[in-house]
Structure formats: structure tokens, C-alpha cells
Amino acid sequence: MRGAQFVDPKALARIHNLELLARSVVDGFINGLHRAPYLGFSLDFAEHRGYEPGDDLRRVDWRLFARTDRYYVKQFEADSNANCVVALDVSNSMRFGSRGVTKLDYGRYLAASLLYLSSTQRDRVGLVTFDTDVIEYVPPSAKHLEFALYALDRIGERGPGSLAAPLLKVTDCLKRRGIVAVISDLYDEPEAVAKAITPLKFRGHDVVVFHVLDPAEIDFPYDEAASFGDLESGERMPIVPDSVREQYRALVQAHIDALSQRFTDNHIDYALFRTSVPLDYALFKYLSLRERLSRVR
Amino acid sequence: MTFLAPALLAGLLAVAIPVVLHLVQRERRVLVEFPSLMFLQKIPYQSTRRRAIRHWLLLALRVLAFALMALAFARPFLPGTALVASDAGAGRDVVILLDRSYSMGHAGTWDRARDAARGAIRALGPTDRATIVLFDGEVEVGPPFTSEKSALTTAVDRAQPGSGTTRYIPALRAASGLIAPSERPRREIVLISDFQKTGWDRSQDVRLPPGVVLTPVAVAEERRVNVAIVGLTIEREQGDRERVRLSARVANRSAEPTGERDMRLDVDGRQAGSVRVSLEPNASATVTYAPFALAGERVAVTARLVPGDALPRDDAFHAVLTGASRIPVLLIESPNPAPDSNTYLLRALGVGSSPGFATRVLDVARVTPSDISSAAAIVLNDSRPPAGAAAPALETAVRNGVGLLVALGERAAWPETGPDLLPGQLGGTTDRSGTRGGTLGFIDFSHPVFEIFSRPRSGDLTAGRMLRYRQFSASGATLARFDDGAIALAERRVGRGTVLVWTTTFDSYWNDLALKPVFVPFLHQAIRHLAHYVEPKPWYTSGEAFDPGARTGTEATIQDEMGTFVVIGPDGESRTFERTADTRALPLVDQGFYQIRRPDTGAGQPALVAVNVEPGESDLALMDQAELVSAVTAAGETDARASVEEMTVEERERRQAMWWYLLAAGLLLLVAEVVLANRMPRMA
Numbered sequence: 001m002r003g004a005q006f007v008d009p010k011a012l013a014r015i016h017n018l019e020l021l022a023r024s025v026v027d028g029f030i031n032g033l034h035r036a037p038y039l040g041f042s043l044d045f046a047e048h049r050g051y052e053p054g055d056d057l058r059r060v061d062w063r064l065f066a067r068t069d070r071y072y073v074k075q076f077e078a079d080s081n082a083n084c085v086v087a088l089d090v091s092n093s094m095r096f097g098s099r100g101v102t103k104l105d106y107g108r109y110l111a112a113s114l115l116y117l118s119s120t121q122r123d124r125v126g127l128v129t130f131d132t133d134v135i136e137y138v139p140p141s142a143k144h145l146e147f148a149l150y151a152l153d154r155i156g157e158r159g160p161g162s163l164a165a166p167l168l169k170v171t172d173c174l175k176r177r178g179i180v181a182v183i184s185d186l187y188d189e190p191e192a193v194a195k196a197i198t199p200l201k202f203r204g205h206d207v208v209v210f211h212v213l214d215p216a217e218i219d220f221p222y223d224e225a226a227s228f229g230d231l232e233s234g235e236r237m238p239i240v241p242d243s244v245r246e247q248y249r250a251l252v253q254a255h256i257d258a259l260s261q262r263f264t265d266n267h268i269d270y271a272l273f274r275t276s277v278p279l280d281y282a283l284f285k286y287l288s289l290r291e292r293l294s295r296v297r
Numbered sequence: 298m299t300f301l302a303p304a305l306l307a308g309l310l311a312v313a314i315p316v317v318l319h320l321v322q323r324e325r326r327v328l329v330e331f332p333s334l335m336f337l338q339k340i341p342y343q344s345t346r347r348r349a350i351r352h353w354l355l356l357a358l359r360v361l362a363f364a365l366m367a368l369a370f371a372r373p374f375l376p377g378t379a380l381v382a383s384d385a386g387a388g389r390d391v392v393i394l395l396d397r398s399y400s401m402g403h404a405g406t407w408d409r410a411r412d413a414a415r416g417a418i419r420a421l422g423p424t425d426r427a428t429i430v431l432f433d434g435e436v437e438v439g440p441p442f443t444s445e446k447s448a449l450t451t452a453v454d455r456a457q458p459g460s461g462t463t464r465y466i467p468a469l470r471a472a473s474g475l476i477a478p479s480e481r482p483r484r485e486i487v488l489i490s491d492f493q494k495t496g497w498d499r500s501q502d503v504r505l506p507p508g509v510v511l512t513p514v515a516v517a518e519e520r521r522v523n524v525a526i527v528g529l530t531i532e533r534e535q536g537d538r539e540r541v542r543l544s545a546r547v548a549n550r551s552a553e554p555t556g557e558r559d560m561r562l563d564v565d566g567r568q569a570g571s572v573r574v575s576l577e578p579n580a581s582a583t584v585t586y587a588p589f590a591l592a593g594e595r596v597a598v599t600a601r602l603v604p605g606d607a608l609p610r611d612d613a614f615h616a617v618l619t620g621a622s623r624i625p626v627l628l629i630e631s632p633n634p635a636p637d638s639n640t641y642l643l644r645a646l647g648v649g650s651s652p653g654f655a656t657r658v659l660d661v662a663r664v665t666p667s668d669i670s671s672a673a674a675i676v677l678n679d680s681r682p683p684a685g686a687a688a689p690a691l692e693t694a695v696r697n698g699v700g701l702l703v704a705l706g707e708r709a710a711w712p713e714t715g716p717d718l719l720p721g722q723l724g725g726t727t728d729r730s731g732t733r734g735g736t737l738g739f740i741d742f743s744h745p746v747f748e749i750f751s752r753p754r755s756g757d758l759t760a761g762r763m764l765r766y767r768q769f770s771a772s773g774a775t776l777a778r779f780d781d782g783a784i785a786l787a788e789r790r791v792g793r794g795t796v797l798v799w800t801t802t803f804d805s806y807w808n809d810l811a812l813k814p815v816f817v818p819f820l821h822q823a824i825r826h827l828a829h830y831v832e833p834k835p836w837y838t839s840g841e842a843f844d845p846g847a848r849t850g851t852e853a854t855i856q857d858e859m860g861t862f863v864v865i866g867p868d869g870e871s872r873t874f875e876r877t878a879d880t881r882a883l884p885l886v887d888q889g890f891y892q893i894r895r896p897d898t899g900a901g902q903p904a905l906v907a908v909n910v911e912p913g914e915s916d917l918a919l920m921d922q923a924e925l926v927s928a929v930t931a932a933g934e935t936d937a938r939a940s941v942e943e944m945t946v947e948e949r950e951r952r953q954a955m956w957w958y959l960l961a962a963g964l965l966l967l968v969a970e971v972v973l974a975n976r977m978p979r980m981a
Contacts, residue, residue: 093332103332187333217332226327230334237334244340251336 048072083140083178084118084125086111087170088152091131091161092231093187098216099276106275107183107212108152113283114181119145124178127151130166131158137173160232163188163196170200177204186211187232190258198266208269211259215276220248301372301950308367315359358970365963373959374950388424390442390479392472393417393449396490397456398433398463399839399888400914401516403523404607406491407458409516413489414453417514418446428475429453432468433461434840434911438475460610460839460888462911463496469503469511469929477506484509491517494920495913503929511930513922522551524558524576525611525915526600531618531835533650534588539621542588545600545614549576550916559603560584565596571603595619595905597890610888611915615907616835617890623653624828627672629661631680631708635804638679638706641811642803645820652830654821666690672699673828679706679802682715692716696792700827705767706802718796720773720789727766727783734762734808738780745826746776746786746797749818756818761810766801795827836907842882843906845874845893865892867908 051060051071059073088111094104115125119142126140127148135158138148163184174180180200186193186209200207216222222241229236256272263270271286273279300306331337395414401407414429421427421444429439429452439452465488472486486505490496492515505511530544543562549555555576562570570586584600598616605612626646630639639658646654659668664683669675669690683691695701695718703709703719711723729735736759742751750756763779773789776797787798801807803820810816824830837843845862862874867889874883874893885891885908894903950956 096330096332185332187335214332222329224327226329228329228331228334228337231330231332233334235334236328237337239329239337244337247340248336251339255336 046075048074081122081124081142082118083174083176084115084123084181085128085140085170085174085178086114086126086148086181086183087128087130087167089131089161089163089182089184090129090135090155090158092158093161093185094212096214096217096231097275098214098221101275103185103212103214103275104155106273106279107210108155109279110183110210110212110273110283111181112149112152113279115145115148118179128166128170128173129155130170131161132165134166134169137170139173140176140178161187163193167196167200171203174200174203174205178206179208180205181208181210183210183212185213185217186259190255190262193259194262194266197263197268201266201268206269209259209263209271211256211270211272213272213274215274218249218252218274220245220252298373298375301374303371305371306367308370309364311363311367312360314363315356352974355970355974358966358973362963362966362970365959365966369956369959369963372950372956374955388422388426388481389483389485390476390481391417391421391425391427391484392430392476392486393427393453394430394432394468394472394486394488394490395453395456396433396463396468396488396496397431397458397461398493398496398914399458399460399610399910400463400491400493400608400917401458402608402610403491403517403521403917405518406516410489410491411453411456413514413516414487415450417487417489418449418453421446426481429456430468430472430475431456432464432471433459434464434467435461436467436471438471442475442479460886460908460910462840462914463490463493464498465490465496465925466498466501466503469505473503473505473509476509482508485512486510487512487514488925489514489516491515491917492920492922492925493517493914493916494918495916497920497925499928505930509930511926513926515919515922517917517919519919520552521608521917522553522606523608523611523915523917524549524551524555524602524606525608525912526560526602526614527581527611527912527915529598529600529614529616529835530583531616533621538590540588540590541618542585543598543600543616544583544585546581546583547574547576547602548581548912548915549579550918552578554578561601561603562586563599563601564589565598569598591618591620597905597907608915608917610910611912613888614836614909615888615890617833617905617907618835619833621650621653622830622833623655624649624674624824624830625672626654626656626824626828627664627668627675628656628658629664629675629677629680629683630658631678632660632662633708635679635706635708635802635806637806638802638804641805641816642676642678642820645811645817646824648817649821651832652825654824669694669699673830674700674702674824676824677701677703677709679704679708681708681710681712682718684715688716692718692791695794695796698793698829700794700824700829701796702823702827703796703798704803705769705798705800706804706807707765709767718789718791720787720796720798721769721771721784724768724770727768727781728764729781730764734764735766735779735781736761736763737777737785738782739775739778741774741776744776744788746819746823749822750815756815757813758810758815758819760813760815761808763801763808763810765807769798769800771798795829797823797827836909837885839886839888839908839910840884841908842884843891843893844876844882845904846876846881861896862893863896863903865903867891 048061048064049072051073055073061072061074064070064072088107090104094107095102097103097105111127115127118125122142124140124142125145125148127136127138128134129136129151136151138144138151163186167182170180182197188196197207197209220241225238225240227236228239260270269290273282393414395410401410418427423444426442426444427449428442429449431437431439440448443449469486469488476484476486484506486509488511490513492513525548526545527548528546530546532542532544534540534542545560545562547560555574557573557575560572560574561568569589572584572586574582574584576582596618598618600614602612628639628642643656643658646656657668657672661680661683664687666686669683669687672694675691675694682688691701701718705723707726709723711719738759740747740750740758742748747758750758763785766779766783766785769784769787771784771787773787775784775787777786779785783800785800787800789796803811805811846859859876859878862876862883863871864874864883865871867887873896883893885906888908888910891906891908892903893906
């Protein structure tokens, strides 16, 4: 199967016993792991309501009848499967890699792992690749893992990127609430990034933002004075790294902090992934943390 | 210490280059691709500004290297040295090359050229010798090396720009040949020209002898405006009277618009039309005149730009138009011809226009010697040869140059007693009508009859199906064969005439070639070849030659007249031209019309020849003189403007050659700098 190489057995082995659960209620058809907006059949009691003709007698709470002499039926939470859509930024800036693996490759592995994990949870998986516009859209379906992996495989040369326009399209396309994972290097002002991503949240999706950065983008380890060329705009700038390193690091850290703050304010999960950290480790750490936080909530 | 070229000491300013490079370029030499400059752009510019100089040693090496090289180029030498040029008192030999192409006639250029030549003559020392060589496409060597300035000045005064085109290579070769035998230590060529780019042919090579110095003297203005008529297109319209439509191509060879000009057309000296034209810079246009009827056998036409510009030679274009010539063709058929045996032949010959064909059809039994002698080509179409008095007349006519085309069908025969003209023996008939027939298999495309079909998509001669043909055993040349190897077309030269044998017919019964598109051009080409037709040239280009005794058009017999001709040139002067076996052609030099006649023709119409200047010469774009000088001279011998004293100083400097050591030291320092600079990052 083309694209299967992005499903890293090492990463999957590490996270196979974890779950990517939606924190909000999601729309689904079949039983799954996520909370559905409807009442249905599960072990989680939801509420009582008065018996109405036609209700299944097996659902009558006889103990309550003994106490109140009235017929009540028990209602339970419904568990559902969910749409899990990964939006992967494939703009030129994602092609940067100082240690062999580029951010795009890292993002592809990350996307494939998430999709595979969701698929094993019986979730419907979909994929969106974008730069300044949506390039490829694999609509969420339980049978679309293969298509999504193939789409990851055939990502070609792209141009500059932006978040607002493509994510607005994604927001319009995804009618059913689900999980949306955005994988990008988020090279835009924090306000603009938040403005682009929060509409997904407002539509009821559980949005997870994976901020993928190369260590060189954070630490700026360059020594030699050189012309630095922007991978997206082609603009060049003479830089003496020694002179700007500290200020650059401070700006990047401020950017990350600002993003984190804005996503937290909007109840959006934000995770910074360095491409120097093995994917299995990073993903395990994130999913474990997410599980723990879910329990807390 | 003195410098030969102190102005080049300005190159010492180059020591600033390493500083600038150190501060500016060193930061930019490596390109680092980075995902986004978003954060870097937010950092105040001061922090990305040029870095301070850290590697002082590198800087010192670079500065020193540049300083040494600047000193080397300034050519230093020690004036007090004992080394003195041994030939300081020796004279020079100078060849003054003076361009006299027609582009030198551009306003003021020729005067400047002559002034430059006179200046070069005045600069000659008492022991110097010089000669004048005038050149365009041809080279005219003046008086031998002489110290008499008056003789040289007279040669310059007499020179005038002609109609020729600039060609530097033959001129430089001639000058090289003149100066090579000179044993004087200082030899110089002064090239005075407008240095047109079109005059320099890079594909040819010429090298001046070692030690010969070439001094270019450019006399052209930087910006020259020129409009030129570069050609005429002649379209003939057939009708009751032949009409001619002329189109003239005019080109603006300058970077300025021409403004409104008249393009006048003169026919036999009378204005026949005028069209207004306006051209954008470096643009060209085609002007079409109203058609006019040809009044006589030939008319002289001239397209002229009115008013003219600073270069009048290319403002007019001449041509001689001749009435459509018709080749007299005698078509001899058998007494009982097949129903359509001549149909396709007559139709094909009837559509010819340039030349046309005047075809007469005669029964073989009625052919007379006078019929034969009046034809330029004879077609014997599926018939026996004429008998009686016509038989020897036919043989004589062919030996005198008349062409004979024999088409073999079932009625063709050639008796033993017939004229000895056939290029082989006639045999029986091959009938391939039971199958799909044959095709032409081998064709000699190098032969004039088939040459026009040699290019791709120029006609498929193998399209015709050959159902029947006569067997023929050729003793002459075979020009075409059928696919089974049988001969299709054979040729034999008889005297000055040609005999072609086509072993099948020109009807649609034995083959269907007559129904194919290639039939008409094939037949026309064969008749032209047999009639020795020569297309009359409407104009010649200056420098070409015209053979007044050669056959032109459709004259029945080939001329080869030797003797005296009277030539009246475009300037109106009459002179004689002696045509001999060695000098058959008259060189056409001047632009305009030449009239050429035999002395004894009296009032008869003379031959008229139009001569135009080469259109390429009207392109006045200039070439780089340094390129020409460096291409033809050895290194170090290009600067020849030095006076006698300067030459002595130069010689002194050349012998000391200090510049060489300085340059070597500078380069060594640069190498050391490269090695050191590459180690710097590791050292840091």
C-alpha cells in the first residue's frame, strides 16, 4: 500500500494502548469510544424520564418504581465513533529540516500515526493537505485510511502557506462534529493563527494543534554570517547569527507562549513537537497527557 | 620609479574592495534556506548590521594583493637603468588601411577618415616609410613603402568611397603580407574605418606577424541614422499583357523613427508610383506598388527613397525586368497518335509562366529542318524520328545545343538509319498491368531535372503507377529506374545538346504519372534542362561579375562569343571589355545600370544590367575595436598610439618587466589568502 511507510511501527507500538478520545461530544453512527450528543446504550447512566407507552419494559427502573410508585425508564449516555480529520500544512516552510528529517516528513509520520490510531478505534478518518489553499481533501470515512495514506505519499512541491483560507474551507466542509488535528509550523502572528483555527472549535470540533518545529528554528545554532533565504517568499536577508541569536530565541519562545496561551483560552489542545524528538516518544507523551487531563476533567 | 601607465594607479583604489567585501560580501556568500524570516525581520536592523573586522591578517593580505596588482598594471620601471632600447633611432614601416566601403559615405565619415589618414602620414618621422591600402570587399594596394608624404597624401586625396562592402579579413591579410617582409624593428598597421560589425567575420582567422602593432582609428559617429531599401520582390500577372507588381522592402537600421518618406518607383526613368512610408526604430516594411504593364522586352526600374538620408547609396534599388520568356518547344507526334497522347503534355506546357513554353505540334511526317532549327527543345512523343532532310537537321540541331526528349510508347521506333542520338538500344514492352504496376525506384536527385524534388515534401515522383514501359539498354547516364531495375530515364550528351529518353509515355494509358502533382514541375524542369534555360537575373550585387557572352533566357543556340564589348557604366563613361577564354566575366563595381553591347550592333538594344549595393552594409552597428585588435595581434602589441619617445619608454619597461613580478606576488598573496581564509572557521 502506498503511503504505508508513514505508519511507523515503532511509534504505533508505543501508543497502541492509548486512545485519541474526543473531549467534546461528537457526531457518529456506530458505537465507539466518544461521547455522543444523544442518549443511547452504554454503561454510563444519564438520567431518568417518565415511562411512555412503547418504551422497552426492560429499561423501567423497578427500584424507583418501588420507591415512588411511578414508572421511570433509565437513560444512558451514548458512545459513538467520531470523525478524525488531520489537516497537514504542506507549504514550503515545512520542507525545512536541519537534521535530515524535514518538518513535512515528521508531519506526515505524525498524521499517519494519528489516522491509523483513529482507524483502529473505528473512527472515520480523513485528511486535508493545504498551503495557501486546500490541496487535497480526503473526506472522513471508516474506509478512507488507505486514501489518506496515499494522499500523504504523493505530496509534491508546493508554494507559500497560510492558515486562514484553507482552514475556513475545512470548517465549511466538516459538517459533523469530530476531532480535527492541525499539523503546521504556524508561521504567522499568534492572533492570525488563533483566528484561523478557532472557527473549527466554534463549530464543535475537538481541535488539536500540533506545532511542528525543527530544533534549528528554535535554537538558531548557525555560526557563519550568511544570507538567509525565506523558503516561502524567496526573500533574502544578510544575517550575522551571533548578533541575533538571543533575540531570535526570545521571539520564538514568545511566539510559542502566545500561541499556547491563545489556544488554552479557546480550549484547543496545543502540542509543540520538535523534529529532533522521536515521534513515538513525543506522541506517547502527548496522548498520555491528554488521557490524564481527560480524567481530571 | 616611473610608471608606463600612471593612470592605472587609480587601481590602487581597489584596496578598498577587500574591506567592502569583508564587511558586505562575506556575509552574503552563503545562502542558508530558512523556513521563515518572520522573526529575523522583527529584530532591529542594527543587530544584523555588518560585522566588525576580526581577521586583520586576511584583510592585510587582500589589500596588499590588490595593491601589488594595481602597481603591476601601471607598468613600473626604473628610469635610471642602463637598459636602453637599441633600436631607438630606427624608422617605422606603416601600412595605412583606409576603408572605402559605401558605408563610409555616411555624412562626414569619409572626411574624417581622410583626415585621420593624413594625420597618420604627417606623424611619420623622417626615416619612417608608409603605404596606403584601400579596401572594401576588395583590396587595392597603393604606392609601395615610401617616405614621400606627398605621394601618400595624393593617394588619400584620390580615394573615394565606392559601392563595396566592408571586409576586414582580406584587408588585414593584405597588410600583413605587405609588412611581413619588412625588417624594421617597428612595424605598424593603422586601420581607419567606421568599424561596422558586419565587416568582421569571426569564422575566419588572420594573425599579424609578431611585433606588428595594429592601431584602430574609428571615424564613425556613435549614433548613425540610416534607412535602406534592401530588396525588391517581383510578381508577374499573366493576361493579355504581362503585368508586373513590385514590392520594395525598406528597413530602418537605427534607433530613431524615420518620419514620413516617399518610396518612389521609376520605370525607364519615369516616375511610375510613389508610396509614403514611416518606420519605427529598427523596423522594416514592405511597400507594394500598383502593377504596371511591361512596355518592352526589358525595362529598368528603380525604387528610391525620397528624400534620401545621410547614406545615399542604399536609398535606391535597381532592377531590370524582362518580359516573360517562352521556350520554343516542338512537339513531334506519330502519324496515328493515341487519342490523348499529347493532352497532358500540352496542358502541362501551357501553364508555364517563368519561363513559358511556346509549343508547336507537328506530325513527324511533316517536320521540316526549319521547324527543328526554330526550337530550343524538341519532344519526340511516342513516334519514330523524322526522316528525310529533317533527320540530319535534327542531329545537327542537337549537336548545336537543342535538347531532345524522346518518350517511348508502343508506336515509338528508332530505325538503324535514324540519327545517332539515342543513349541506348530500344527493346520490347514490359507489361505490368496484371499486377498493381511498378513505380520509380531509383532517382538521381543530383541531376538538374530531379534536383527540385530532392528536399523533403517537395514532390513524390514514386506516386505514379507504371503499368507499361519499353525496355531500354542504356549506354549513357541513367537518371531514373523503375522498381524492377528497368531504365526509366536516360541521358546522353550529343555535342552541346542533350537527349533524354523517357521509356514510357506521357499519357494516362501506360502510367498515371501525368495525373500526379509532380508531373508538371517534372516536365518543366526537363524542358528547361534540355533548352539550357538560364533565368535572367533582375539585379546583381556590387562585386559580382557578369558574363556578356553567356547565354541568357531562351535563345535557341548557346552563345560563347569572344571579343570586344562596349560597356557604359552607371557614371556614363564608356569603356571596352575584352572577353577572352581567361577573362569571360565583367566585374560589376558601381551601383546603377550597366549597358553592354557589341561595338558593331550600332543602334541595337544593348544588354542592361542592374547593380545594387550589398544590403548588409547598410547596417551601421559598430563593433568593438578591441575585439578586432585582440583577435589579430599577439598580446602586448595592441597599443600603437605611442609616439616615438613613448615607444622607447615602453621598450625600456618591457625589458625590465617588473610588472610580471608584482603580478606574480599579488597572485601568490591571493592564494595564501584563500588557504588562510578556508582555515579560519576551523581556527575560530
